[in-house]
Amino acid sequence: MTDLLATIRRLSVAYGDVDAVRGLSFDIRLGERLAIIGESGSGKSTFARAIAGLLPPRASLSGEMDWPCFGRPPLPGRDLGFVFQDPGSSLNPVLTIGEQIAEGARRHLGYSASEAWQRARELAGRVYLPQPDTILNAFPHQLSGGQKQRVAIAAAISSRPRFLIADEVTSALDMVVQAEIVSLLRRLVAEDGMTLLFITHDIALASSFADRIVVFRNGELVEIGAAKAVVSRPADVYTAELIAGHIDFTTPRLVEDMP
Numbered sequence: 001m002t003d004l005l006a007t008i009r010r011l012s013v014a015y016g017d018v019d020a021v022r023g024l025s026f027d028i029r030l031g032e033r034l035a036i037i038g039e040s041g042s043g044k045s046t047f048a049r050a051i052a053g054l055l056p057p058r059a060s061l062s063g064e065m066d067w068p069c070f071g072r073p074p075l076p077g078r079d080l081g082f083v084f085q086d087p088g089s090s091l092n093p094v095l096t097i098g099e100q101i102a103e104g105a106r107r108h109l110g111y112s113a114s115e116a117w118q119r120a121r122e123l124a125g126r127v128y129l130p131q132p133d134t135i136l137n138a139f140p141h142q143l144s145g146g147q148k149q150r151v152a153i154a155a156a157i158s159s160r161p162r163f164l165i166a167d168e169v170t171s172a173l174d175m176v177v178q179a180e181i182v183s184l185l186r187r188l189v190a191e192d193g194m195t196l197l198f199i200t201h202d203i204a205l206a207s208s209f210a211d212r213i214v215v216f217r218n219g220e221l222v223e224i225g226a227a228k229a230v231v232s233r234p235a236d237v238y239t240a241e242l243i244a245g246h247i248d249f250t251t252p253r254l255v256e257d258m259p
């Protein structure tokens with residue numbers, strides 16, 4: 001029995017002349033909550049898309065990835081669920097909420113239409129969508145941003161994936177809704193025993209709920225360790241600067257560092 005979900009060795013991705021990630025090597029442990037933090041453009045989303053097999057065709061990939069717990073690369077939608085920053089663009093505007101949540105169970109678990117609808121109903125309750133019977137028949141434009149993100153999470157876990165990737169899922173939401181979504185993810189991941197890869201600009205958010213943190217800078221890994229240790233005793237000077245200078249990396253510095 002392995003305790004590793006994935007081993008990643010010398011992973012590099014380029015878009016033409018742009019080296020987006022370079023020589024990444026680390027393991028993802030089964031059942032952990034692993035946060036990837038770093039400034040905008042540091043390669044976080046590229047890394048997530050690379051391991052999910054969702055890179056655009058023009059990207060070139062090198063290095064090795066092994067998936068001891070699957071014995072093969074994970075199938076997106078089946079073995080891994082992906083939740084993106086903007087639920088507005090990841091949801092289909094012409095399908096009902098119920099159809100979108102049911103799709104994963106119907107396609108990947110072989111559920112009949114009525115079984116999949118039942119699964120959607122159960123998941124709507126688990127992600128705390130109000131009035132599930134009404135909302136399952138609604139369309140995305142009728143929901144708030146936070147509700148849409150709950151739908152996107154329910155749709156991502158509908159097929160009971162073992163691995164969930166959440167890429168900046170709270171960035172487009174206000175603070176109160178952000179906290180609700182993080183607490184929802186924490187509960188779902190614990191209940192279903194999923195491994196979570198959580199990508200964020202926000203080191204405070206990462207440290208509040210990840211087991212381990214990986215720090216990226218310019219496409220390279222600068223530090224990896226237990227969340228508490230990375231935040232309280234950063235081994236790398238860059239991480240220390242990030243902690244000292246930015247709680248939320250999206251916030252530009254108001255005053256440049258003095259020479």
Ligand SMILES: Nc1ncnc2c1ncn2[C@@H]1O[C@H](COP(=O)(O)OP(=O)(O)OP(=O)(O)O)[C@@H](O)[C@H]1O
Pocket residue numbers: 015018019020038039040041042043044045046047056201
């Ligand atoms: N589809 C693409 N085509 C060309 N270049 C890309 C593409 N996607 C990302 N890049 C480039 O790759 C680098 C890494 O981008 P990436 O989006 O992975 O970083 P990130 O850390 O996720 O940033 P952000 O937090 O702003 O989303 C950047 O220089 C970016 O401009």
